[in-house]
Amino acid sequence: MIQSHLIQRLNQLSDRQQLAIALLAGCLVPFSFAPFNIWPLSIIALVTLALLIKNQAPKKVLWRCWLFGIGMYGLGVSWIYVSISGFGGAPVPLAAFLVIVFVFFMAAFFSMPFYIFGRWFSSSALGLIIAFPATWLISEWVRTWLLTGFPWLFIGYGDLANWLSGWAPVIGVMGLSLLSAVTAGWIAQTIYNPEKSAASILTGFVVTALWITGFALQHVEWTEISKAPISIAIVQPNIDQEEKWQVDSRESTVDLLRKKTEPLWGHKIIIWPEAAITQIYSDALPFLNEINRKASDNDSGLITGIIFDDQKKDIYYNSVVTLGKAIGIHHKRRLVPFGEYVPIEALRNMIEFFNLPTSIISLGPEEQYGLKIDDLLISPSVCYEVAFPDLIAKNALDSQLLLSVSNLGWFGDSLGRHQFMQMAQMRALETQHYYAYSTNNGPSAIFDRKGQVTAYTNAFEQTVLSSEVFAATGATPFMKLGSLPLVVISILGLIFLRIFDKKNPD
Numbered sequence: 117m118i119q120s121h122l123i124q125r126l127n128q129l130s131d132r133q134q135l136a137i138a139l140l141a142g143c144l145v146p147f148s149f150a151p152f153n154i155w156p157l158s159i160i161a162l163v164t165l166a167l168l169i170k171n172q173a174p175k176k177v178l179w180r181c182w183l184f185g186i187g188m189y190g191l192g193v194s195w196i197y198v199s200i201s202g203f204g205g206a207p208v209p210l211a212a213f214l215v216i217v218f219v220f221f222m223a224a225f226f227s228m229p230f231y232i233f234g235r236w237f238s239s240s241a242l243g244l245i246i247a248f249p250a251t252w253l254i255s256e257w258v259r260t261w262l263l264t265g266f267p268w269l270f271i272g273y274g275d276l277a278n279w280l281s282g283w284a285p286v287i288g289v290m291g292l293s294l295l296s297a298v299t300a301g302w303i304a305q306t307i308y309n310p311e312k313s314a315a316s317i318l319t320g321f322v323v324t325a326l327w328i329t330g331f332a333l334q335h336v337e338w339t340e341i342s343k344a345p346i347s348i349a350i351v352q353p354n355i356d357q358e359e360k361w362q363v364d365s366r367e368s369t370v371d372l373l374r375k376k377t378e379p380l381w382g383h384k385i386i387i388w389p390e391a392a393i394t395q396i397y398s399d400a401l402p403f404l405n406e407i408n409r410k411a412s413d414n415d416s417g418l419i420t421g422i423i424f425d426d427q428k429k430d431i432y433y434n435s436v437v438t439l440g441k442a443i444g445i446h447h448k449r450r451l452v453p454f455g456e457y458v459p460i461e462a463l464r465n466m467i468e469f470f471n472l473p474t475s476i477i478s479l480g481p482e483e484q485y486g487l488k489i490d491d492l493l494i495s496p497s498v499c500y501e502v503a504f505p506d507l508i509a510k511n512a513l514d515s516q517l518l519l520s521v522s523n524l525g526w527f528g529d530s531l532g533r534h535q536f537m538q539m540a541q542m543r544a545l546e547t548q549h550y551y552a553y554s555t556n557n558g559p560s561a562i563f564d565r566k567g568q569v570t571a572y573t574n575a576f577e578q579t580v581l582s583s584e585v586f587a588a589t590g591a592t593p594f595m596k597l598g599s600l601p602l603v604v605i606s607i608l609g610l611i612f613l614r615i616f617d618k619k620n621p622d
Contacts, residue, residue: 120310126167131176138168138180142187148274149192150534155274161188162271162300163307166248169230169238170308177234178227185223192269193219195532225262229255236614244305245319246613249297250606256290257603260504265450267503271296273538276545276567280326282333284545284567285592288505290599294606295330299323338592339548339565345584346492346517348562349380350387350554354578357525360556366394370403376580377407381414383582385442385489389556390421390434390499390523397424397437404439411440417489418442421498421521423477431478436487436496436521444487447480448498450507486515492587494519502539505546506598512547513595516587519552533559533575541567546594550585 126134141164148158165184169177196218201211229251237247252271260267272292275281280295287294302319309316353372359365373388380386393400400422411418417440424435424447433447487494495515497508499522512518520540524533537559544551545567553561558575562583571583 120307123167123308134168135180135183138165138183139187141165141168142184142189143191145188145269145271146192146531148271149269149531150273150538151531153274153277155277158271158274159296159300159303162252162297163304166244166301166304167308169233169248170244170304171239172234174231174234174238177230177238181227181230182223185226186219188226188269189219189222192531192535193222195527195530195535198528198530198532199526222259222266222268225259225266226255229258232610236617237610240613240617241313242315242613242616244301244308245298245315246301246609248301248304249294250609252297253290253294253602253606256293257599260506260599265504267505268535273535273542276538276542279328279331279334281545281567282330282336283326284542285336285338285548285594286333287602288509288546288594288599289542290505291594291602294602295326298326334566337548337565339588339590341550341565342516342587342589345586346385347383348385348387348552348583348585349383350552350560350562350573350581351376351380351389351392352555352558352560352573352577352579352581353389353392354557354576355525357523357528357557360391360523360525361394369394372578374407376578377410377418380580380582381410381416383416384492385494385552385585386411386416386418387519387521387552387554388418388420389554389560390521391423392420392521392556393422395422396432397422397435398427404437408439411442414440416440419487419494419496419519419521421523432476433480434477434498435480436498438487438489442487442489444485444494446484446487446496446498448477448501449480449482449484450501450504451477451479452500484511486511492516496520499523499536502536502543505543505594506600508543509547509592509595509598512549513591515549516589517552517585518543518547518549519554521554523556525557529575533557537561541569546592547588548590548592549588552585 141161144157144161148155168180197211197215200206200214201208233247233251237243256270270289270293272289275292275296280292283291302323305316407418419436419438419442422435422437424433436446438444487496493515494517495511497520502520524536527533540551540553541563544563548565550565551563558573558577560581561572562570564570565588571581573579573581
């Protein structure tokens with residue numbers, strides 16, 4: 117086998133130098149996402165990682181993948197520091213320590229599936245072409261459910277800016293990640309071994325076909341859009357996070373919501389963001405009844421985020437409730453650890469961040485029925501739920517419009533608010549449904565069924581967004597199948613490759 121000059125140089129580097137390269141390669145990944153959107157950087161990062169773990173012992177593979185994960189998460193979720201220090205009240209050294217622990221923890225979850233690669237496929241002739249992308253997909257999938265899930269920094273989000281985005285309604289964001297990893301694996305194999313093997317040539321044709329097909333799929337319309345526009349308005353209160361939950365700020369908050377909503381009556385849908393009303397539901401009933409009458413009198417359906425108290429069960433939900441012509445209630449089903457619930461109660465007395473006003477939330481029922489305004493069926497989500505592609509896709513089957521409410525004030529002017537919005541954009545494309553995206557501090561936006569922004573607000577402005585949406589009927593393949601088929605295909609790919617390697621030893 118003839119190795120390229122680049123691989124010869126790479127092999128001459130010390131192990132510490134290669135670990136440093138893995139760390140730097142991981143740092144490239146967040147630049148492929150919003151607000152940078154330099155998507156080739158993620159491909160470069162994956163190619164680099166693939167070359168670093170080719171023909172390496174399992175222990176070295178784990179260390180290099182872990183350092184790659186530290187770089188990726190250390191930069192990509194740096195906004196967590198803003199939450200803990202800026203608004204959680206933790207001293208700077210403690211906040212930095214907690215973020216480092218979290219980053220190391222997530223990097224470990226990222227790297228663990230790659231033990232499979234190091235143990236059985238690192239030296240395989242087809243390891244970079246089959247095993248590397250399959251392992252990458254399994255790594256992303258594990259992060260959607262392990263310890264309640266943290267499905268962040270999936271490579272596929274960067275593909276919103278290239279031809280592969282056409283595959284999103286077919287295979288979802290993890291499918292895009294798989295296609296990116298297949299592309300990177302083939303490039304890495306070509307660099308590692310410039311000799312043109314039959315497998316490499318065939319893979320090259322497959323990769324080219326996948327990209328060209330992605331371009332063609334961008335023009336396929338999987339859902340049918342109604343011709344009648346639906347008027348919609350989003351109120352963006354832009355209440356400072358440090359003041360939002362202060363008792364003496366409650367009256368000014370409801371006065372602001374009244375004032376901003378008054379010119380909007382008559383819109384079919386009016387949305388207030390997550391926890392827009394800073395009282396629990398039972399205490400806010402006088403104000404809610406007032407708004408309910410106003411909305412009904414104007415044939416409007418108002419949807420707002422609020423903390424809902426189930427007095428019979430003595431529990432609290434982070435919820436979306438409806439007023440006026442709107443019907444239904446939604447309780448959040450994916451909670452943020454430590455932000456909405458505290459796994460270890462003793463922590464509440466140790467750090468102010470672990471005793472936030474919203475850290476008493478219970479998990480909502482998995483099966484819920486969505487919202488309705490006249491004949492329009494709406495699938496809502498609350499903040500963190502937008503990060504779970506299969507959850508949103510499943511609920512979209514029974515809806516004609518998607519919406520989410522968020523309070524991104526916890527993240528300040530950081531990467532977090534851009535990443536959240538990009539996730540909503542991907543959910544719109546995966547389901548080919550219009551998506552109303554409401555936030556407290558902005559930006560708020562309307563996405564069409566292709567994931568394109570049709571209207572938006574600027575961040576950190578007290579404003580309203582008035583626009584139109586259209587009801588969607590039908591379903592994309594991803595809505596029907598979800599991500600599980602890709603996981604099964606990836607596992608089967610590893611099994612068959614292992615069998616092949618045993619029958620065809622070097």
